[in-house]
Amino acid sequence: MDMKLDATLCYQAVLSHDTRFDGMFFVGVSSTGIYCRPVCTAKTPLFKNCTFYSCSAAAECAGYRPCLRCRPELAPGNSLIDSPSRLASDVSRRVEEGALNEMSVARLAEEFGVSDRHLRRVVKSELGVAPIEIAQAQRLLFAKRLLTDTNLPITDIAFMSGFSSLRRFNALFQERYRLSPTCLRKSGKGDIEAGKLVCDLAYRPPFN
Numbered sequence: 317m318d319m320k321l322d323a324t325l326c327y328q329a330v331l332s333h334d335t336r337f338d339g340m341f342f343v344g345v346s347s348t349g350i351y352c353r354p355v356c357t358a359k360t361p362l363f364k365n366c367t368f369y370s371c372s373a374a375a376e377c378a379g380y381r382p383c384l385r386c387r388p389e390l391a392p393g394n395s396l397i398d399s400p401s402r403l404a405s406d407v408s409r410r411v412e413e414g415a416l417n418e419m420s421v422a423r424l425a426e427e428f429g430v431s432d433r434h435l436r437r438v439v440k441s442e443l444g445v446a447p448i449e450i451a452q453a454q455r456l457l458f459a460k461r462l463l464t465d466t467n468l469p470i471t472d473i474a475f476m477s478g479f480s481s482l483r484r485f486n487a488l489f490q491e492r493y494r495l496s497p498t499c500l501r502k503s504g505k506g507d508i509e510a511g512k513l514v515c516d517l518a519y520r521p522p523f524n
């Protein structure tokens with residue numbers, strides 16, 4: 317227990333999920349061995365099981381494991397040393413899974429319990445690209461493979477790959493690959509016929 321923290325006040329913040337306290341302290345729960353952010357939506361622990369820490373590292377040192385729901389080790393301003401790279405790789409993985417086809421970057425940031433700005437900054441500094449660029453690269457890659465491996469209409473491919481419009485798909489495709497989806501399909505077919513193309517598409521839901 318950190319002497320600067322008032323246990324009663326902290327517990328009040330936990331009860332009310334008070335966002336103003338997020339990142340200011342963490343609560344270790346002795347009955348579960350897990351520590352959380354005050355805003356965690358998991359079941360509220362009993363006061364007698366709570367110990368309060370001013371940083372996530374202190375909770376870790378006391379033997380608590382980070383909660384998988386609120387990810388206290390990723391809380392802004394109080395992260396462990398390796399958190400930026402971990403956050404960046406976790407975000408990148410979610411984006412590669414198609415997260416940004418369904419939600420905004422702001423919503424994704426919320427999922428990780430960080431601000432929109434923090435998420436963009438960490439991803440940019442760790443990976444050198446913006447979250448949306450990861451999504452676009454993934455969409456293009458997926459589309460490119462569908463173009464060469466399937467006979468699906470190009471419009472379907474655009475939407476299946478996560479593009480919101482055919483025009484947007486064509487424009488980005490042209491910009492990155494310097495040829496149109498139609499051209500690639502033609503040249504790709506040649507490869508398939510010649511048996512040169514290895515199909516290693518990792519289909520993800522809902523593309524089973």
Ligand SMILES: [Zn+2]
Pocket residue numbers: 351352353356357358383384385386387
């Ligand atoms: Zn939690």
